[in-house]
Amino acid sequence: MSVPGHLLFVGLPGSGKTTYLAALWHVLDDGSSATSLKLTKLSGDRTYLSQITKEWRECSQVPRTNLQTEQVVVLHLDGAGFGPFDLAVPDLSGEAFEQQLTDRRMSLHHNEFVQQSTGVMLFVHPDVRHGAQLTQAAQLEEAIGGAQVRDDVSAATVTPWSIEKMPTQVKLVELLQFLLDRTPRKLRVAVVISAWDLVETHGPPHEFLSSQLPLLRQFLVANDDLVEHAVFGVSAQGGDITVEEKKQALLELDDALMRIRVRQGDEVGKDITMPIAWLLGAK
């Protein structure tokens, strides 16, 4: 008998949620690669999955989910140690998470997903907004040869603060705080650094998280009684498809499965189901 599971994909706009789902569906549907989880039967309505996966196969930009196109995808899966189970994954738009930050409210629809969820995949695009400080810029200027005399001080136009200007790490901590407030149990969080190919020279994914999003990393570590987390680097596209040469190289691969790379710690592989398997209890 199938045991239902519910995963929540959380991330800001453009963080790679839908691209991951497209690559995941291609891998599961293809069935030829060694993965922790396998598809047991086809989902009912596959229109949405087919549409996003077509774009992924053609190395096109997978269309972002917006508030009007949110979908719940149900996957019928099986894996060693798990048994057969149905996994519901709502593909929520990044816009909806931005709205939670600005409007300070969550739709009851999302609230229901949060309360049902057995695990969270937190997507982070490596091109993060750092919130660079003027004091750091001044220190840098001083270090490279003394501060320049600024004759443009009076001409500078200071713009008012807004929530949209907050650094990526602050937004993600706030979204996690919203979730923890509404989840009565310890939460498993798989942090997925998407487009990993762009930053794979930085070392393991958890080191990237510590150096680029230190507030988020501290939050996850300091709340280890409430959150169990693991960090994955996932390259679902395989390269920068906005650069024509790279896109062509990816299209010329004999097997699209070769595009996928997943890293956790020092382990590098092609199993895109690895973060999901970890969320479901794998070590």
Place this chain on the structure above:
Amino acid sequence: MADTPVPAATEAAAVADQPTFAELFPGSALSAADADAVTLRWRTHLIVLAGAEDSGKTTVLASLYERLSQGPFAGFQFAGSRSLLGFEEICHLNRLASGGVQPDTQRTVSTEDAKYYHLALKGPGDGAVRRHVLLSAMSGELFRMAKDSRDDAERLTYLRRADTIAVLVDGARLALPAQRTSAQADAADILDSFLDAEMVGANCRVEVVFSKADRVGAAGQAALDFLTRTQEKLEAKFCSRVPSLSFRTIAARPDPSSSSYEGDAGLVAAFQAWTKPYQPAVGDDWKMSAPPADAREFSKFGWRHFEQVRRDS
């Protein structure tokens, strides 16, 4: 009796009245009522930064948050905050995204109600528990007003619970011969106001903090000597009323070209001291007056806590 059919329009209206959203916590700087809620939920440590206008209170708050945003700070890991938006707002004028070219800080409005900033922190070690800290930057003007008006005094009642009060003396003014005496007098006036308003509890750490220490250092020996004399003068004036009075210098946002600029510039040691539960020396027998019956729960909580500690000791 058959149920009366509900007209379709009424039914539609009833459906429309159903909430479609769940409210999330506001995330901005906390009001006294919000601070009440935090205190009732978690045991908190309250740090009050008081000082004259431009003495650097908000810059200290912003700098503490900025340091935590870059990694563990003063032995603490960041474990959360109910006022992330509030912190972000006071940091804005030191961000490239502000469009500014010189670091700046949003000023504390002198007569505005106090705002609180929450931090959840976890110390080192596997068995460490999360600690909750509330920080507030308050203008000295509020305390002066409290001396003359019962209404204003009641607005500050909750501060009786402060675990640490740091009175900031503006180092930039100490560096200027024309302003240094006023800066010294302002600090004495604020401490006087605190004591007159019975804001200093038995377990409250009181510090005089010379801010912008890099400016004092850059101004030369005369300014440093004046700082030393200020410390001696305040010590002599308040030693009988505040036996535990201590002093420190910090530069929360030092000028990078300053020769006295050093790494954390005193902020690490300051934050470690401010967050440490204070144990008064044996023989210190202060008693804090009970808050009025209609005082906020926040104030009563603090008073009950102090009374319990006093009875147990």
